[in-house]
Amino acid sequence: DGGITQSPKYLFRKEGQNVTLSCEQNLNHDAMYWYRQDPGQGLRLIYYSQIVNDFQKGDIAEGYSVSREKKESFPLTVTSAQKNPTAFYLCASAGGSSYEQYFGPGTRLTVT
């Protein structure tokens, strides 16, 4: 089955710890994205990557880091510098002749 997987579905961490969220796609898409969703805020872009070994900051990149070593994978690290890390995190990908973004199921991160 082609698609985007995110793991884990729920993640709990203590304040001050870094945490890495996984995103994998087997759609052969070039571009991948990370969004943060808070109640009533819609989707806000954290980072995106259009090609392996290259990525750009989105609108709210502070306190986050990413890597793109493989086409299929785009992990997001939420660092201790992120002031309000508790949120729902969504990964998406897009590619080919279509500009449509397809989303994974999301990871809900809770930091206490």
Place this chain on the structure above:
Amino acid sequence: GQQLNQSPQSMFIQEGEDVSMNCTSSSIFNTWLWYKQDPGEGPVLLIALYKAGELTSNGRLTAQFGITRKDSFLNISASIPSDVGIYFCAGQLRGGGSNYKLTFGKGTLLTVNP
């Protein structure tokens, strides 16, 4: 970052009623996308629009790409309980170095009373 103005923010309707929602932008787009998100899940793409004036249907859903390229509309006919969720619009301006980057509206929360 730029955001689209999506309205209404929420809607409460009776099963069987029709629904309309829209998005407007101060900038032009050459792609409009509509997504639906169920609670705790990722958004699912409903309809994609690529041409100004285009009208596209997907079952009971119909979406239109505004002729000015600054707005889009989504209509749901004969609503059913499973239509409940948050509906997002997203606009894209292709070109430059951000061919795949989308700008999202804040969503319309739809509640359907059976």
